[in-house]
Amino acid sequence: MCGIVGYTGKQEAAPIMLEGLKRLEYRGYDSAGIVVSADGELRLTKAKGFVDDLSKKIDGGRLTPGTTGIGHTRWATHGKPSDENAHPHVSCNGKIALVHNGIIENYQKLREMLISKGIEFKSETDTEVAVNLIQYFYKGDIVKAVSEAALRMEGSYALGIICEDFPDLLLATRKESPLILGIGQDENFLASDVAAVLKYTRDIYYLADDEIAVISPKDIKIYSCDLEVVKKEPSRVDWDISAAEKGGYEHFMFKEIMEQPEAVRKTLSPRIKDGRIILDDIELEPDYIKGLSRIYIVGCGSAYHVGVVAKYNMEKLVRIPVEAVLASEFRYASPLVDASTLVICISQSGTTADTIAAMREAKKLGARVLSIVNVVGSVIASESDYCLYTWAGPEIAVATTKAYSTQLAVTYLIALVLAESRGTITSAAYASLVDGLQALPSALEEALKLKEHIQYLASIYFNKENIFFIGRNIDYALTLEASLKLKEISYIHSDAYAAGELKHGTISLIEEGTLVIAMASYIKLVDKTVSNIVEVKSRGAEILTLTTESGLNHVTHTSDNIITIPDIHEVLLPSLAVVPMQLFAYYVALMRGCSIDKPRNLAKSVTVE
Numbered sequence: 001m002c003g004i005v006g007y008t009g010k011q012e013a014a015p016i017m018l019e020g021l022k023r024l025e026y027r028g029y030d031s032a033g034i035v036v037s038a039d040g041e042l043r044l045t046k047a048k049g050f051v052d053d054l055s056k057k058i059d060g061g062r063l064t065p066g067t068t069g070i071g072h073t074r075w076a077t078h079g080k081p082s083d084e085n086a087h088p089h090v091s092c093n094g095k096i097a098l099v100h101n102g103i104i105e106n107y108q109k110l111r112e113m114l115i116s117k118g119i120e121f122k123s124e125t126d127t128e129v130a131v132n133l134i135q136y137f138y139k140g141d142i143v144k145a146v147s148e149a150a151l152r153m154e155g156s157y158a159l160g161i162i163c164e165d166f167p168d169l170l171l172a173t174r175k176e177s178p179l180i181l182g183i184g185q186d187e188n189f190l191a192s193d194v195a196a197v198l199k200y201t202r203d204i205y206y207l208a209d210d211e212i213a214v215i216s217p218k219d220i221k222i223y224s225c226d227l228e229v230v231k232k233e234p235s236r237v238d239w240d241i242s243a244a245e246k247g248g249y250e251h252f253m254f255k256e257i258m259e260q261p262e263a264v265r266k267t268l269s270p271r272i273k274d275g276r277i278i279l280d281d282i283e284l285e286p287d288y289i290k291g292l293s294r295i296y297i298v299g300c301g302s303a304y305h306v307g308v309v310a311k312y313n314m315e316k317l318v319r320i321p322v323e324a325v326l327a328s329e330f331r332y333a334s335p336l337v338d339a340s341t342l343v344i345c346i347s348q349s350g351t352t353a354d355t356i357a358a359m360r361e362a363k364k365l366g367a368r369v370l371s372i373v374n375v376v377g378s379v380i381a382s383e384s385d386y387c388l389y390t391w392a393g394p395e396i397a398v399a400t401t402k403a404y405s406t407q408l409a410v411t412y413l414i415a416l417v418l419a420e421s422r423g424t425i426t427s428a429a430y431a432s433l434v435d436g437l438q439a440l441p442s443a444l445e446e447a448l449k450l451k452e453h454i455q456y457l458a459s460i461y462f463n464k465e466n467i468f469f470i471g472r473n474i475d476y477a478l479t480l481e482a483s484l485k486l487k488e489i490s491y492i493h494s495d496a497y498a499a500g501e502l503k504h505g506t507i508s509l510i511e512e513g514t515l516v517i518a519m520a521s522y523i524k525l526v527d528k529t530v531s532n533i534v535e536v537k538s539r540g541a542e543i544l545t546l547t548t549e550s551g552l553n554h555v556t557h558t559s560d561n562i563i564t565i566p567d568i569h570e571v572l573l574p575s576l577a578v579v580p581m582q583l584f585a586y587y588v589a590l591m592r593g594c595s596i597d598k599p600r601n602l603a604k605s606v607t608v609e
Contacts, residue, residue: 002101003073004179005196006160006170009187009217014061017071020189020196021051024073025598031074031086034058035097037167038066042097046086067217068168070160070190072099089128091135092119096142098131098161101192102177105155130159138163146171146212147227156353160190170215174207176379178351181205181213181220183234188215194237195394202237206377235377251596253397253489257582258448263402264575265441266391267409275434277416282370282386289421291340295322296367298330298358299346302400302484303407306346306372308477309574310411317419317571327354330361337365344414345371348395348403350378359383372410374403388414397597399488401582404481405444408575412437415571436569446566447579454580457544457561458587464515467492468506470499470536471519472529478519478574482581489599490589499532512540517581518555520547521565521573526554533558546577 003024007013017034032054033046043064047054051073058064072087087099104110107126110133115121119132130153138145142163150159156176162169170190172179182189182197182204189197190213194204207213210225222230249255271278295314297307307324314322325333327345331354337343343362347355350373359369359380371384374392381387390406416433419425425433461467467486469479479496486494497506499518510516516536520529526547537543537558545559548567555562565576589596 002192003196004070004099004101004158004160004190004192005072006070006162006172006190006215007187008068008168008170008215009184010067011187012061012065013067013069014058014064016200017069018051018055018061019199020191021054021071021073023195024191024193025051032072033074033086033088034064034069034071035088035090035162036064036066036069037162037164038064040164040167042090042094042162042164044088044090044097046088048086068162068170070097070099070162070170072160085123085125087127089123089125089131091131092121093135095165096131096135096138096161096163098127098134098159100127100130101158102156102175104130104153104157106153110152130157131161134161140165142166142169142171143212143214143223143227146173147223147225150175150210150212150225158192168216170213172207172213172215173211175209176351176353176356178349178375178378179207179213181207181215183220186217188217188220190215195396198237203234204237205232205234208382209379251397251586253399253401253586253596256395256397256402257579257586259393260402260405260579261441261444261448263390263392263406264409264444267406268413268437268440271413272434272438275431277413277420277434279388279413279417282388284386284417284421286421288368289418292320292342292418293340294336295320295342295344296330296335296337296362297322297324297344297346297411298327298355298362299324300327300352300354302404302481303346303348303352303355305477305481305484306404306407306411307344308480309408309474310344310415312474312477313411313571314415314418317415317425318422319419319424320422325358327352327358330358335361335365337362337367339366341365341367343367343369344411345369345380345384346373346407347371347378347380348374348390348392348400348407350375350380352380356380356383370414372407374406398599399485399585399596404578405575409437409440412571433569433571436572439568440572440575443566443568443572443576444579447576448583450563450565450580451583454563454583455587457563458584458591460561461515461542461544462490462588462591465492466509467494467515467517468509468536469494469496469517469519470502470529470532471496471522472499472525473522474570474574475519475522475525475529475577478521478577478581479517481578482517482519482585485582485585486588489585489596490592490594491600492588492592499529502532502535507535507539510536510539510541514541516541516543518543518545518559519577520545520551520555521577522570523548523551524570526551530554530558546580548573
């Protein structure tokens with residue numbers, strides 16, 4: 001949520017920042033603004049609404065000349081969406097401007113202190129507190145002032161700062177909210193996401209917590225919070241700007257659905273060698289694995305749903321208790337965690353605030369943490385004991401698709417490594433599952449060929465206002481994600497239920513014409529699920545069933561419409577079954593005229609609790 005772009009160099013800053021902000025629109029926002037340093041003054045423009053509204057105000061940047069500036073897209077936390085509350089914010093004396101992602105938890109206390117010192121506020125935001133706190137400490141040394149202010153702020157933040165006394169400098173600092181520094185030729189960049197600057201550079205620094213960057217056109221200097229010089233090696237981004245563009249597709253979400261076979265292939269292939277699973281450089285000692293008493297899988301939203309699928313599979317393969325827990329609940333639930341516990345944290349961005357908090361709680365209690373993330377150098381990746389990257393590439397649409405699929409693929413690898421080390425899987429079963437993993441990308445390509453059939457089904461059901469998903473075991477785990485995808489982008493009310501729980505209250509919601517989508521891919525329980533289908537059908541429900549080729553005969557006589565996916569190893573079924581549900585959500589939202597890539601009220605990366 002929220003986006004930051006900064007530039008200093010020889011080119012006009014405003015057009016570059018507007019372009020960068022456009023590339024960050026997927027993160028979700030309600031206002032935008034830029035400030036440019038020129039001729040010894042700060043020129044500020046802000047607008048409620050979209051980047052296009054801001055661009056019109058300044059004629060694409062032509063009305064705000066200058067070669068150094070910062071820009072922002074804001075998602076409201078403190079203060080309603082408005083021109084006044086939009087970023088950047090300028091200090092009371094007009095000398096310093098600042099943009100901010102995150103939330104400053106002690107802003108009220110700091111605000112009261114600053115008011116007592118005579119500082120006046122124009123907005124309701126915690127961000128204006130941050131810029132005035134820097135002003136309060138500024139006595140000619142802007143780097144020291146930023147350091148002093150940062151030491152007093154609590155919460156999560158990423159700050160981009162300019163000062164009219166230093167017209168070609170950008171400053172930046174962060175805590176638990178991402179910032180990258182782009183390295184150019186006689187120009188340098190600041191951004192909250194690589195996509196904003198990838199047109200200009202692939203060489204970047206990842207700024208760490210509590211570090212301060214001083215960025216000029218010629219160089220980038222990085223300091224610790226106590227102003228000691230920090231030496232860093234730049235990183236090279238291995239995907240180009242075309243990966244963050246639509247490439248002829250109408251929406252990013254559809255493009256990313258179609259990219260799943262290749263994303264899963266990139267995630268799996270380097271880790272399967274001569275029929276064996278090799279988890280990068282991770283060294284999980286055999287004695288540690290054998291001594292595990294419990295596994296927690298922690299995540300939010302779709303990442304949590306990956307964890308629910310993984311719970312079923314890991315308990316089946318590894319034979320120890322596995323619990324999938326919402327990250328927002330984990331830290332407050334007095335979890336039973338000790339040195340014999342492995343905590344697996346899942347996050348696409350690696351900056352999800354609740355997951356970061358859960359990770360730190362787990363480590364404090366003595367557990368080891370293994371993270372599954374997509375963003376190299378992110379907070380969760382950096383602070384975990386072990387990290388497995390998904391190599392999904394950039395995911396722009398707010399509703400995740402290929403991140404879910406690649407995260408799921410990584411959980412299969414982890415389960416196999418743990419099961420082999422604990423001796424809970426036979427060599428034949430291990431080999432069979434490895435073969436299934438190697439065939440998975442091709443099976444995903446087959447599942448995507450269902451898109452025309454799914455589009456037809458969406459045309460039948462897109463006007464439903466209540467839809468229920470039912471399933472058992474891993475099919476139930478899948479219903480959670482299928483329901484979330486639909487409600488996220490189509491705004492249809494949908495819920496997911498364990499099919500065996502229908503009699504315990506849920507069935508009272510079924511009435512004539514209600515659509516029930518039954519997941520019946522898990523062949524061992526397909527007949528049980530059919531009995532639940534019969535229950536809701538007898539009460540007037542319309543039935544859309546997803547099953548496998550081997551399960552087709554079981555469901556034909558009870559279903560109004562059927563989606564059939566290829567047969568595959570039962571552990572891997574969710575990877576195939578989720579694809580038609582992603583497509584169904586996409587086509588339903590398309591037919592309802594919804595904003596698919598940027599659904600209302602949602603943001604791509606949730607960096608506050």
